[in-house]
Amino acid sequence: MFGRKNGSAAESAGQPEEQPAAPLAGKGAPTPRRKDQEAARRRPIVPTDRKASKAVERQAAAEERARTRRALETGDERYLPYKDRGEQKRFTRDVVDARFNVGEYLMFAALAFVVISFVVPQASEAQFYILIAFWVVFALVIFDTFWLSRQIKKRLTAKFREVERGTVWYGAMRALQFRPLRLPKPQVTRGQYPS
Known part of the structure; x- marks a missing residue:
């Protein structure tokens, strides 16, 4: 009922039989045998010349390290480590590098506190004031980092509408590093905030 009509039924109905179109051209070559394909892919699991293999691996690793080091100095996004990639991370780096951060120092x-505490006698009143001064500096760093985190989040939300996870923490940790030692190297000068 729903199947195809037989050829004899089509002829009896008075309709001429449809001729198939010209035969389709093949793919031009026979399908390769599985055995031949596997033989072409076969390689030794352990290289025959291990010394040469190790030298090639060392050379490739050295080139990768050099490329990453250049990217950290120039800010080339293609070869940066994964943790430093992305528009939001770059924007955050520029915000942090454009401002003066108390955490840098x-x-x-801390080093000055240690040196002074060795020089000043333990029981003196000066030791107390030195300790208070250190805790004041520490409190300023915490406040400055908290303020910076809020500013980064606000700027990222305004520019990108949402903040990627870990980006604010990334900026706060960068602010605690001494500016000349930061990696990737700062690409903006102080006061040159990104738009």
């Missing part, structure tokens, strides 16, 4: 303050 925390390590210097």
Whole structure:
């Protein structure tokens, strides 16, 4: 009922039989045998010349490290480490690098505190004031980092509408590093905020 009509039924109905179109051209070559394909892909699991293989691997790793190091200095997004890639991370780096951060100098303050505490006698009143000064600097760093985190989140939301996870923390940790030692290297000068 729903199947095709037989050829004899079509002729008996008075309709001429349809001729198939010209035969389709083949793919031009026979299908390769599985055995031949597997033989073409076969390679030794362990290279025959291990020394040469190790040298090639070392050379490739050295080139990759050099490319990453150049990217960290120039800011080339293609070869940056995964944790530093992306528009939001670049924007955050520029915001952090454009401002003066109190956290940059925390390590210097801690080092000065240690040196002074060795020089000043333990029982003196000066030791108390030095300790208070260090805690004041530490509190300033915490406040400055908190303020910076809020500013980064606000700017990222205004520019990108949403903030990628970990970007604010990335900026806060960058602010605690001494500017000349930051990687990727700062691409903006102080006061040159990104738009």
